[in-house]
Structures are given as C-alpha cells and as structure tokens.
Amino acid sequence: MTNARQTLSKLDVISLVVGSVIGWGAFYLPGNKFLPEAGVTNTAIAFLLGAVLIYFIQMGYHVMIENHHERGGEFSYVFAHLGRNHGFLVGWALTFCYLTLIPLNATAVVLVLKQLFNGISFGYLYTIASYPVYLTDLLISTLVILVFYWINLQGVSLSMRLQKILILSLVAIVSVSFVYMLFLGDRQQFAENYLENGRLDSAAILKVLAIIPFLFVGFDIVPQVLTDLGFPHRFATRMTILATIIGMLIYNMLNVITALAYSPSQANQFVWASGSAILEYAGWIGFSALCIALFAAVVGGINGFLVGSSRVLASLATHTLLPTYFAHENQYNIPENALRFVTLVSILMPLLGRSVILYIVDLSSLMAAVTYAYVCYVSSQVAKKRMMKYQSLLGMLVGIAFVILLIFPGSPSQLSLHSFIILGIWTGLGFLYFYFTKNKFNKKEFL
Structure with a gap:
C-alpha cells in the first residue's frame, strides 16, 4: 500500500465545513423555532449579525492558522502559548463538542428514514427521558457510524470525496427547492404574514442569535486538518468564511421555503414543516429529494466530526495528556486508535435515547464558545498587525458573550438543568483525570 500523503483541496475544505455546520437543525428549526418565534426577517437579521460575530472569531482563527501549523488546532495552539492547564481545558472542551455531535447526527439518520418509510422501528427496548429506544434504531445508527469509520480509516482522500458528493447534493437540492417555492409557493400569505404584518423585534432576533454558536x-x-491541506494555509480562512456564508444562506433558504407554505402558527403544528411544505407543493419527488438533502446533511456531519474529534484526541495524546495509544497512525496518516475510540463511544451513546443526547449536545455550544474565546485571546497576543489584534480581541469578547448567553439566568438560550448537571459531570471527570495525570508524571510543566 502507498504511504503517500493525502491532501485536501479548497473544495474539500468548503465541503467539510458546510457538512459540519448544516445538520438536522437547519431542516427542522424553521417550523419549530425560527418562524414561530422570529419570522423571516428577524431570523435573517439574526443570521447576518451572527455571521458578522463569527467573522471576528474567524479572524482570531486566521492568526492561529498563520502562526501555528501543528495538528490539534485550537488545543495545540493554546497549549503552546498558555501551557498544559489551559491547553487541556480547551482540548477537553473540543473533545466533548465534536464527539457528542456524531451520535446526534447518527440518530437523526433514523428520523430521516422514518420520514420516508413509516413503521421501520421494531424491537422496543425501553423508554428514557420520554424517548422510546428501539433495536432497529440502534442498528441503523451503528451501521452508519461504522460505514464512516471504515471510510475514514482509508485516508482523508476517500472521506473527502464522499463529503463533496454529499454536500454538493445538499446545496443543489436546497437551492432548487428554494427557487421552486419562490415561483409556486403561496406568495400572498407569505407577504401578509412575514412582510406586511411582520415587524423588527430585537427580542426575537436575540432568541435566534443566542443559538448561533x-x-x-x-x-x-x-484547524484539525491543517496538516492535510494541499494548498497554502493563508487560503484556509477564506474557504472557512465562504463555507460559513453558504451555511447561513442554506439556513435562510430552508426558512423561506417553509414560510412560502405556512404561517408561523401553521408551521409550528408540523413535526417537519419544511418537509411538509415541499410535500404539499412539489409532491413525493420533491419531498424525497429534500430527504436526500437532509440525509446528506446529517451523514456529512458524522463524517466531519469523526475527522475532527479523532484528531483532537490524537493531539492530546501526542502531548501526553491522553495515553500515547491514541496518537498511533496507520499508513494513511489517520489516528486509527483515536478514531476507533470515537466510533465506539458514538455507537454507545444512542443507548441513552435521543432526548438525553440532546441535553448533552446543548453543551456543545458552551464548549465551542469557550474555545473561541481562548483562541482569540491567544491570537490577540500573537498577532503582529494592530488590526488583527483588535479583531481577535473582538472575537474573544464575542466568545465570552456567547458563554454568558448560554449560562446567564433568564437568557433566551440558557442551558437546561439537565445540561448543567452533565456539564458538572464532564468538568469533574476532566479535573480528576488531569489531576491524576499530573501526579502520575509529576512534571513541572503541568503546573
């Protein structure tokens, strides 16, 4: 077998980011949250503001990419400049953030299939947090995860070829559906409900803005795949910004698609309002196509977060913050032991039921926001240009603001009590493990 280094193209990077950003929520939130709580205009403004705020964070990441090319991305960057304590905190947060999103998307695959085929759930096992767990559901999510585990073992090239097919299909189907609904949707009720009677509402904008992380x-x-790039690192930030804009457009197109069929109150009555809208106006062919787009979104997320989480674990192991077992790479430069561990945990988590997984995943926003603040703080110290320093500082403040929105009492996006309990458990486990590791090695650099 060849041991040639496999590299990523610019389109690979765009596909990786769009696949990670666009998931189940993009298709289901228009009916469940966006239209009932904010409408079309307020949602669009929230996403635009969110993209601007994310831009400042991306500028902090740009400084990191320019000055730091080591595998591990944010973790190794913070580790290099702030030491083991802060580095471990970021690595522990990133691991949680990426890893928990894999089973979320895997269980979403089951929900997509249920939209197409009724009665596919058999072998009732138990109910946890009001969510019934079926044997067939577990088998489906396990099979999907194992397929992408095998694909990723073959190297980044095969993984990204499939990712490109998935994401190009996603973008094409959503775009065609959007144009179709613009011409054949109910434009009169759209104008009445979302333009004539719609109004700017700062509280509604904030409700959507708060979940942007x-x-x-x-x-x-x-940053987790910087060592795999086949083009100069300076272009990575541009590709990320472009992919983020594409993601923002897809969120809004799906929202408008739904609004062109239903009023806010009508949309809130459907389990999947976007799907129901396409089914009503484009029939089973259009609905099946949208299901394919949704499938592409969720499995693209599985692939992207398998890539990210396995590389974070490998980097933690490289710096002796996890057992060196996780740093081992196969002939394709893939950290196979870390990938195997991530796959195992992802297969086991659906046993908890999707409701519990959602409580866990809610924390991913907090973990991401903490990481953003750390990276941008370091970048503000590392950047040589004054403008980049200021932009990085703004990015740090944005990260802190997102943290406050997620934990401050009364915030529209405050985490649930269940999520805070899980946060306490994960933080406690991290503290105990880090304390054990520090005492085991008894090295001054841990202090």
Whole structure:
C-alpha cells in the first residue's frame, strides 16, 4: 500500500465545513423555532449579525492558522502559548463538542428514514427521558457510524470525496427547492404574514442569535486538518468564511421555503414543516429529494466530526495528556486508535435515547464558545498587525458573550438543568483525570 500523503483541496475544505455546520437543525428549526418565534426577517437579521460575530472569531482563527501549523488546532495552539492547564481545558472542551455531535447526527439518520418509510422501528427496548429506544434504531445508527469509520480509516482522500458528493447534493437540492417555492409557493400569505404584518423585534432576533454558536459549530473544524491541506494555509480562512456564508444562506433558504407554505402558527403544528411544505407543493419527488438533502446533511456531519474529534484526541495524546495509544497512525496518516475510540463511544451513546443526547449536545455550544474565546485571546497576543489584534480581541469578547448567553439566568438560550448537571459531570471527570495525570508524571510543566 502507498504511504503517500493525502491532501485536501479548497473544495474539500468548503465541503467539510458546510457538512459540519448544516445538520438536522437547519431542516427542522424553521417550523419549530425560527418562524414561530422570529419570522423571516428577524431570523435573517439574526443570521447576518451572527455571521458578522463569527467573522471576528474567524479572524482570531486566521492568526492561529498563520502562526501555528501543528495538528490539534485550537488545543495545540493554546497549549503552546498558555501551557498544559489551559491547553487541556480547551482540548477537553473540543473533545466533548465534536464527539457528542456524531451520535446526534447518527440518530437523526433514523428520523430521516422514518420520514420516508413509516413503521421501520421494531424491537422496543425501553423508554428514557420520554424517548422510546428501539433495536432497529440502534442498528441503523451503528451501521452508519461504522460505514464512516471504515471510510475514514482509508485516508482523508476517500472521506473527502464522499463529503463533496454529499454536500454538493445538499446545496443543489436546497437551492432548487428554494427557487421552486419562490415561483409556486403561496406568495400572498407569505407577504401578509412575514412582510406586511411582520415587524423588527430585537427580542426575537436575540432568541435566534443566542443559538448561533450551536448552529455554526463546525466552522472551526479546519484547524484539525491543517496538516492535510494541499494548498497554502493563508487560503484556509477564506474557504472557512465562504463555507460559513453558504451555511447561513442554506439556513435562510430552508426558512423561506417553509414560510412560502405556512404561517408561523401553521408551521409550528408540523413535526417537519419544511418537509411538509415541499410535500404539499412539489409532491413525493420533491419531498424525497429534500430527504436526500437532509440525509446528506446529517451523514456529512458524522463524517466531519469523526475527522475532527479523532484528531483532537490524537493531539492530546501526542502531548501526553491522553495515553500515547491514541496518537498511533496507520499508513494513511489517520489516528486509527483515536478514531476507533470515537466510533465506539458514538455507537454507545444512542443507548441513552435521543432526548438525553440532546441535553448533552446543548453543551456543545458552551464548549465551542469557550474555545473561541481562548483562541482569540491567544491570537490577540500573537498577532503582529494592530488590526488583527483588535479583531481577535473582538472575537474573544464575542466568545465570552456567547458563554454568558448560554449560562446567564433568564437568557433566551440558557442551558437546561439537565445540561448543567452533565456539564458538572464532564468538568469533574476532566479535573480528576488531569489531576491524576499530573501526579502520575509529576512534571513541572503541568503546573
């Protein structure tokens, strides 16, 4: 077998980011949250503001990419400049953030299939947090994860070829559906409900803006594959920004597609309002195509976060913050032991039921926001140009603001009690493991 280094193209990077950013929520939130709570205009403004805020964070990441080319991305960057304590905190947060999104997307695959085929769930096992767990659901999510585990073992080239097919299909189907609904949707009720009777509402904008960290988790996955880029690193930030803009457009197109069929109150009555809208106006062919787009979104997320989480674990192991077992690479330069561990955990998590997984995944926004603040702080110290320093500082403040929105009492996006309990458990485990590691090696650099 060849041991040639496999590299990523610019389109690979765009596909990786879009696949990580666009997931289940892009298709289901228009009916469940965006239209009932904010409408079309307020949602669009929130996404535009969110993209601007994310831009400042991306500038902090740009400084990192220019000055730091080591595998591990944010973790190794913070580790190099702030030491082991802060480096471990970022690595522990990133691991949680990426790893938990894999089973979320895997269980979403089951929901996509249920939209197409009724009655596919058999072998009832138990109910946890009001969510019934079926044997067939577990088998489907396990099979999907194992398929992408095998694909990733073959190297980044095969993984990214499939990612490009998935994401190009996603973008094409959503774009065609959007144009179709513009011409054949109910434009009169759209104008009445969302233009004539719609009004700017700062509270509604804030409700959507507050969940931007969760919606855009994944744009920061590029630093995990810096060593695999087949083009100059300075272009990575441009590709990430472009991919983020594409993601923002897809979120809004799906929102408008739904609005062209239903009023806010009508949309809120459907389990999947976007799918129901396409089914009503484009029939089963259009609906099946949208299901394919949704499938592409969720499995693209599985692939992207398998790539990201395995590389974070490998980097932690390289710096002796995890057992060196996780740093081992196969002939394709893939950290196979880390990938195997991530796959195992991802297969086991659906046993908890999707409701519990959602409580866990809610924390990914907080973990991402903490990481953003850390990276931008370091970048503000490292940047040589004054403008980049200021932009990085703004990025740090944005990260801190997102943290406050997620934990401050009364915030529209405050985490649930269940999520805070899980946060306490994960933080406690991290502290105990780091304390054990520090005492085991008894090295001054841990202090």
